[in-house]
Amino acid sequence: MQRKSYYTLLFLIFLSTSTSIPNFVTAREDTPKIQIVTSVGLLQDFVQNVGGDLVDLTSILVEGTEDPHTYEPTQSDITALINADMFFLLGRPGLEPWWGGHEDDGESEGGYEEIILLDNDDLVIITVMNESMTEIDPLLGTENTHGWMSPLIAKEMITNVYLGLLEQIEPADGDELTQNYNNYLAQLDSLIIQLEANQSKYEGLKVVVQHPAFMYLFDFLGIERIGAIEEQHDVEPSPQHIQAIKDLMLAENCTTLVSQANLDQDVILQLARDTNATIVWGVPLLGMDGRDGQSIDTYIDMIEYNIWALDNPETPTAESGSIAGYPNLWFGLGFLIPIGLVYVNTQRK
């Protein structure tokens, strides 16, 4: 009996490993799908829209609260890259620091690129962004790498996705790819028209941002960023800098802060209370929560959500537990009292 269940177990393991290679089961009969890994969910969306049925996709970052600027890949990320035909990455400094350094930021050593190419030297690497798609951020004095937040730059990125795929697909699939590409560009053009229709609404709007992710979208919409809270990513801003931001907001009559869910919220909530400002909860990456806690899974939904968020800023409540700490403590104690009573009751019986 024991031996029998051992073989059953082996058979189950075989089943589970064989079903984890779906392209053998679901691939079209003529050509196998191209196995593609993308660094972020945003690129997964771009490649899916252009590649359609010709591609099979995995993303390293599923995002949500994961931070691309500090992410470290898991073993399964590395395995996916070793088994992939193509890897699409954004490719600007600081966006995929785990992959490899950039000569221009002095971290050309290390990274997983060398390790993965040792095991998979056929891997085709497509860098979707280039220097011409980004600008120096006047608030920071350094390159602002979040170019995809402008749909005009997104269209250029999608063209690079298309050209990259065109080189790898079978010539017979070229028409299908071109059709997908043109359809997606047409959707982006509709999005751009929609944004342009909103531009006049933001005339004169001044904001302070926590992280510089929205520069390209705000430039497109005509929203003026007067200050940034984050001087360095993942480094708490100094009290002097926070005070300078408060003074600036007062002087410029600015009452709108822009943040995002994957950053330290205590700083922004406190600043909003101190300045009577409202907070726009923006989304610069896929996989983050949008309206009603629904995950945002496409680029177009993300941009549309940000327009909604600008129209629906949040006023932070004074009694929020994340600042004072005490309300959380009392809720915690309140929760313990009934448990204590139940415990006392059962001991008596």
Ligand SMILES: [Zn+2]
């Ligand atoms: Zn960022």
